[in-house]
Amino acid sequence: MRLTRHHPLIAALALSCALPAMAADVQLADLMQLLAQTKSAKATFVEKKYIGIVDTPVESSGELTFTAPDKLEKRTLKPKAEALILDGTALTVDMAGKRRTIRLQDYPEVAAFVESIRGTLAGDRSALEKTYKLDLTGSREKWQLVLTPTQARMSKIITRIRMQGAQADIRSIDFDQADGDRSEMVVTNVSP
Amino acid sequence: MKNTRLLALSLWILSLAVCGLIIARTQFVADMSAFLPKAPNARQQMLVEQLRDGIIARLIMVGIEADSAAERARLSEALAQSLRSDPAFVGVQNGSEETLARDQAYYFDNRYLLSPTVTAERFSSAGLKDAIGASIEALSGSAGLMLKKLLPRDPTGETLALIEQFGSGEQPRNLEGVWASRDGKRALLLVQTRAAGSDIDAQAAAITRIQQVFTQLPERRADARLLLTGAGVFSVSSRQLIEGEVSKLAGASILLVVCLLLAIYRSPRLLVLGLLPVFSGALAGIAAVSLGFGSIHGLTLGFGTTLIGEAVDYSIYLFIQRADTGDARGFWRTIRLGVLTSIAGFAVLLFSGFPGLAQLGLYSISGLIAAALVTRFVLPQLMPAQLRLRDLSGFSQSLSNWATRLQRLKLGVPVLLIAALALLVWRGDSVWNRELGALSPVPAADQQLDAELRGDMGAPEMRYMLVLKAANAEQALQAAEKLAPPLRELTQAGVIAGFTSPANVLPSQASQAERRAALPPEEGLRMRLREALAGMPIQAERLEGFVADIAKARAAAPLSRASLDGTSSALLVDSLLVPRANDVLVMLPLRAPANSEIDAAKVEQRLADANLPASTFVDIKHESFGLYATYLHEAAVLAGLGGLAIILILFASLRALGRTLRIFAPLACAVLCVAAGLVATGTSLTILHLVGLLLVIAVGSNYALFFDQNTLQPNEAARQQTLVSLCVANLTTVSSFGVLACSQVPVLSAIGLTVGPGAFLALVFAAMLAPRTARSQTAR
Numbered sequence: 019m020r021l022t023r024h025h026p027l028i029a030a031l032a033l034s035c036a037l038p039a040m041a042a043d044v045q046l047a048d049l050m051q052l053l054a055q056t057k058s059a060k061a062t063f064v065e066k067k068y069i070g071i072v073d074t075p076v077e078s079s080g081e082l083t084f085t086a087p088d089k090l091e092k093r094t095l096k097p098k099a100e101a102l103i104l105d106g107t108a109l110t111v112d113m114a115g116k117r118r119t120i121r122l123q124d125y126p127e128v129a130a131f132v133e134s135i136r137g138t139l140a141g142d143r144s145a146l147e148k149t150y151k152l153d154l155t156g157s158r159e160k161w162q163l164v165l166t167p168t169q170a171r172m173s174k175i176i177t178r179i180r181m182q183g184a185q186a187d188i189r190s191i192d193f194d195q196a197d198g199d200r201s202e203m204v205v206t207n208v209s210p
Numbered sequence: 211m212k213n214t215r216l217l218a219l220s221l222w223i224l225s226l227a228v229c230g231l232i233i234a235r236t237q238f239v240a241d242m243s244a245f246l247p248k249a250p251n252a253r254q255q256m257l258v259e260q261l262r263d264g265i266i267a268r269l270i271m272v273g274i275e276a277d278s279a280a281e282r283a284r285l286s287e288a289l290a291q292s293l294r295s296d297p298a299f300v301g302v303q304n305g306s307e308e309t310l311a312r313d314q315a316y317y318f319d320n321r322y323l324l325s326p327t328v329t330a331e332r333f334s335s336a337g338l339k340d341a342i343g344a345s346i347e348a349l350s351g352s353a354g355l356m357l358k359k360l361l362p363r364d365p366t367g368e369t370l371a372l373i374e375q376f377g378s379g380e381q382p383r384n385l386e387g388v389w390a391s392r393d394g395k396r397a398l399l400l401v402q403t404r405a406a407g408s409d410i411d412a413q414a415a416a417i418t419r420i421q422q423v424f425t426q427l428p429e430r431r432a433d434a435r436l437l438l439t440g441a442g443v444f445s446v447s448s449r450q451l452i453e454g455e456v457s458k459l460a461g462a463s464i465l466l467v468v469c470l471l472l473a474i475y476r477s478p479r480l481l482v483l484g485l486l487p488v489f490s491g492a493l494a495g496i497a498a499v500s501l502g503f504g505s506i507h508g509l510t511l512g513f514g515t516t517l518i519g520e521a522v523d524y525s526i527y528l529f530i531q532r533a534d535t536g537d538a539r540g541f542w543r544t545i546r547l548g549v550l551t552s553i554a555g556f557a558v559l560l561f562s563g564f565p566g567l568a569q570l571g572l573y574s575i576s577g578l579i580a581a582a583l584v585t586r587f588v589l590p591q592l593m594p595a596q597l598r599l600r601d602l603s604g605f606s607q608s609l610s611n612w613a614t615r616l617q618r619l620k621l622g623v624p625v626l627l628i629a630a631l632a633l634l635v636w637r638g639d640s641v642w643n644r645e646l647g648a649l650s651p652v653p654a655a656d657q658q659l660d661a662e663l664r665g666d667m668g669a670p671e672m673r674y675m676l677v678l679k680a681a682n683a684e685q686a687l688q689a690a691e692k693l694a695p696p697l698r699e700l701t702q703a704g705v706i707a708g709f710t711s712p713a714n715v716l717p718s719q720a721s722q723a724e725r726r727a728a729l730p731p732e733e734g735l736r737m738r739l740r741e742a743l744a745g746m747p748i749q750a751e752r753l754e755g756f757v758a759d760i761a762k763a764r765a766a767a768p769l770s771r772a773s774l775d776g777t778s779s780a781l782l783v784d785s786l787l788v789p790r791a792n793d794v795l796v797m798l799p800l801r802a803p804a805n806s807e808i809d810a811a812k813v814e815q816r817l818a819d820a821n822l823p824a825s826t827f828v829d830i831k832h833e834s835f836g837l838y839a840t841y842l843h844e845a846a847v848l849a850g851l852g853g854l855a856i857i858l859i860l861f862a863s864l865r866a867l868g869r870t871l872r873i874f875a876p877l878a879c880a881v882l883c884v885a886a887g888l889v890a891t892g893t894s895l896t897i898l899h900l901v902g903l904l905l906v907i908a909v910g911s912n913y914a915l916f917f918d919q920n921t922l923q924p925n926e927a928a929r930q931q932t933l934v935s936l937c938v939a940n941l942t943t944v945s946s947f948g949v950l951a952c953s954q955v956p957v958l959s960a961i962g963l964t965v966g967p968g969a970f971l972a973l974v975f976a977a978m979l980a981p982r983t984a985r986s987q988t989a990r
Contacts, residue, residue: 065350067349067350067354069349069354069358070358071358071361071362071748071752072346072349072747072748073747073748073749074747076346076347076349076350076354077350078350078351092352094350094351094352097347097350098347098348098350098351100351100352102352111352113351113352113353116374121383123394175355195355199358
């Protein structure tokens with residue numbers, strides 16, 4: 019796409035050649051629209067965290083629930099029960115029998131973090147683009163969306179978020195942390 | 211005769227000089243303490259002490275309003291920086307990262323002395339294996355990002371154990387790096403003054419200092435606002451209010467009385483003479499209170515303005531009634547009886563638990579005695595031989611007609627009484643205001659702001675507390691530690707939502723020593739770690755930081771109060787661990803479950819079951835209710851006794867039951883009607899209203915007595931003179947109490963609203979109920 023700006027002729031050529039391929043490729047706007055149609059979704063997840071100081075990945079599993087427009091629940095069942103409930107601007111953490119609610123606007127880093135998942139699920143492009151640069155590749159059937167933080171204080175924690183999916187289903191979410199650690203979450207849709 | 215005159219005058223002048231000397235050395239106070247009652251039981255005493263002198267009284271909560279969060283944060287930081295370097299303040303907190311970092315450093319660096327989970331067992335091979343295993347497991351959770359940073363140095367998760375100990379204690383919101391209110395529209399700071407809360411001058415200086423610093427902050431926009439609240443702020447503002455009110459009230463009262471007297475006498479000389487007993491009385495009153503209490507409260511002076519209205523009465527009676535020499539002996543007897551009944555009414559106040567009321571009692575008694583003595587012995591010496599009062603016959607004739615008309619309404623009195631009684635009985639117990647705060651001179655808007663900032667601050671709600679005493683700080687902390695396990699059980703059971711203990715941030719030396727002893731020496735630790743980590747996904751070399759930290763903790767000096775300097779926990783320990791003259795007081799605030807109250811019985815039961823240091827569960831709201839109920843009861847008993855004393859004095863001096871009751875009847879009617887009137891207009895009665903009702907009897911008894919005496923007066927002109935004097939005297943009393951009713955200080959306005967109308971009604975009822983025989987003669 020960058021070519022278009024520099025050389026109209028090459029751009030025109032490229033465009034004419036690319037046309038058939040573009041039909042199969044998915045556009046960001048299309049994907050967002052597709053995702054926005056999902057009003058609610060339920061899935062199970064298995065998350066593996068690769069942490070430098072620990073030799074083997076740490077695994078956890080549970081359920082993810084999304085209700086449009088802005089409610090997201092992550093319930094971890096194993097190895098220890100805990101829940102993260104994101105509702106509007108309130109994030110409730112339920113851990114070891116203790117419940118704590120924080121306001122997202124008070125914790126911009128946490129907000130950016132959870133917004134990446136919720137924004138994608140909701141197909142809310144403008145919310146995502148506030149904190150991330152979006153790169154979409156692949157087809158409708160097998161797409162990959164890479165979110166790169168644009169703000170310094172965010173990229174000090176997370177360098178890249180990669181989501182893969184098919185149609186409106188998200189299949190995996192990977193986080194790359196600034197310190198080299200990473201996590202991989204495999205998501206399996208449960209038909210509601 | 212000449213000798214008597216000389217003697218009277220010189221005694222009088224000498225007394226005035228002595229009073230003047232005493233007053234010159236008198237300390238005038240105007241804080242709220244006079245209307246915080248002396249508490250009858252130890253628990254309430256503790257409560258009052260804490261309110262007055264505890265650290266809670268040294269906290270100033272500051273709110274900053276400005277147009278953007280960033281600007282508020284900038285002002286908050288700048289204000290905090292500047293106040294921190296000011297010796298008038300011990301601590302300034304605004305949630306800044308600096309303090310936060312210091313807090314975190316304190317907890318992290320001292321975790322092995324602070325954490326309750328540090329035991330020898332936990333640091334055995336098996337214990338380490340379990341603890342490290344749990345920490346690795348915890349990495350999978352949402353807190354993993356934070357925990358993985360801690361793991362190399364804190365693989366047993368002591369930091370987490372410490373955090374859990376604090377429970378869900380609320381913290382203020384944090385916006386742009388500083389504390390903010392819940393709605394995010396104000397930045398918040400917490401300032402602790404060096405001076406005690408009871409040192410109002412110092413508190414006033416501290417408040418001025420904060421305001422000054424704020425106005426001088428660079429680039430501050432004009433619309434940025436500073437809000438201050440707290441016990442000290444309230445003390446200062448009520449002192450200002452009271453001081454301002456007292457001089458205003460006294461001025462207005464004197465002006466009114468002077469105008470009235472001038473209108474009646476049309477003689478500056480008589481006016482000055484008439485005011486002599488008043489000023490003598492005021493001087494004597496102040497001197498007596500100063501001698502009796504060591505200082506005099508501004509509110510006492512405020513009440514004292516009403517003395518002007520009362521003391522001026524005697525000279526009015528003297529000038530008007532004796533203008534044509536009547537029955538001198540009868541006149542003075544009536545005055546004496548009037549003074550006696552008034553004194554009886556004020557005397558019961560001496561026994562009140564409110565120092566302010568006791569002062570008022572002493573002030574009024576000595577003032578009235580002095581005024582009466584001056585009227586009796588000094589004024590006659592200074593009075594012109596021939597009193598030439600202006601002709602009041604027109605006035606007295608119309609008064610007489612009015613009195614007659616009033617008498618025809620006599621039958622209406624029982625109807626009125628029944629209505630008043632019915633209203634009071636129907637409203638029953640609900641006529642009483644049961645809040646101690648009803649006496650507070652702090653305006654409702656300020657109390658509202660205080661409640662808001664307190665809520666925003668998420669300060670441990672100081673309603674429920676466990677309180678105990680110990681010989682020294684170490685024993686106090688040990689006791690607090692012993693209470694922790696049952697309190698944790700109560701938290702688990704949902705009886706309480708949590709508790710705050712000073713031992714959480716500053717464990718007793720004994721616990722610290724025990725924890726230190728549980729930490730293995732380096733060689734032993736390495737060996738145990740090797741065993742523990744066998745088969746675990748983590749290498750021992752990754753935990754070098756842990757080994758080093760344990761070695762450091764084993765060698766570290768024990769934590770003391772000084773270790774907390776600069777952290778927000780310093781304030782916590784200072785407010786919950788209070789050294790006193792002979793012991794140390796420990797308070798453990800308990801949090802109530804959401805939207806409900808703590809079941810005191812369950813807490814007490816659980817604590818009684820265990821063999822624990824003696825502690826007391828205090829519910830401050832309940833206690834202050836109880837405190838107030840005690841005083842309401844006390845005031846009711848005192849008022850009843852006062853009324854009874856007045857009846858007895860009347861009976862003893864008149865020696866006729868019928869006459870005594872006839873004199874008392876109008877007073878009782880006035881009291882009932884005023885009480886019913888207040889209730890009907892939506893006022894809920896406080897202790898001060900009750901005291902006011904007693905004063906209605908004390909002040910009103912004069913009118914009833916003179917009306918009664920008048921029935922024996924054969925001379926019609928003299929009877930009319932008496933009526934005039936009563937009316938003028940009543941006008942001065944009603945106007946001086948009326949001035950009081952306009953006061954913004956609830957304590958003063960309550961008395962004014964009760965006694966003003968009460969005194970007037972007492973006169974009206976006395977006229978209505980006066981015996982018919984004499985009155986009908988007058989009418990003719």
